[in-house]
Amino acid sequence: MADWKKLAKEALLADGKIDTREVEILRRSLFADARIDKSELEFLADLRKSAKSTVKEFMKLFIEAVKNHMxxxxxxxxxxxxxxxxxxxxxxxxxxxxxxxxxxxxxxxxxxxxxxxxxxxxxxx
Structure with a gap:
């Protein structure tokens, strides 16, 4: 079975950055069940660390995810x-x-x- 996190990370960071459209996709997918689990939070943290740049909306999503989980x-x-x-x-x-x-x-x-x-x-x- 494919590692969904690795695949998603490669797709999202193909250009090295996370843009507004990608943030919308992440928000819809990760908050589909209205809660962020540890695995999803780790995924977002890894994206944040690995991206060359992100739009402000990504940090807002990250903060919302951390608050939701913690x-x-x-x-x-x-x-x-x-x-x-x-x-x-x-x-x-x-x-x-x-x-x-x-x-x-x-x-x-x-x-x-x-x-x-x-x-x-x-x-x-």
């Missing part, structure tokens, strides 16, 4: 915080979109773990 139960765990840390620091810098994501997660979560609080305090100054 806030499903209202609690951000140490494991989820570790994933966030790895993803945010993948390029060795924290950008404005990532800071906004952390702020939105902090505002929306019913409870955050010590690891998330540590990450938040490091990134949001």
């Amino acid at each position: 806030l499903a139960d209202g609690v951000i765990t140490d494991t989820e915080a570790a994933w966030l840390r790895k993803t945010i620091f993948a390029d060795k810098k924290v950008d404005a979109d990532e800071i906004e994501l952390l702020k939105e997660l902090k505002r929306s979560a019913k409870k955050t773990s010590p690891e998330f609080d540590k990450l938040y305090n490091e990134c949001v100054k």
Whole structure:
């Protein structure tokens, strides 16, 4: 059986970038069941890391997906915080979109773990 993630990644990044049309396709497909699972979130993170460039709508989709997954139960765990840390620091810098994501997660979560609080305090100054 073909690896759908590998195939989709190759198709989406054939030109090295993710455009608005591709974001619409990703949104329709990934949010078809109104929830983002761990595999789908990992796929988006990999796309984000691998693309030479993305349109602003892609970051909006990524943030929405992270919030959908991590806030499903209202609690951000140490494991989820570790994933966030790895993803945010993948390029060795924290950008404005990532800071906004952390702020939105902090505002929306019913409870955050010590690891998330540590990450938040490091990134949001």
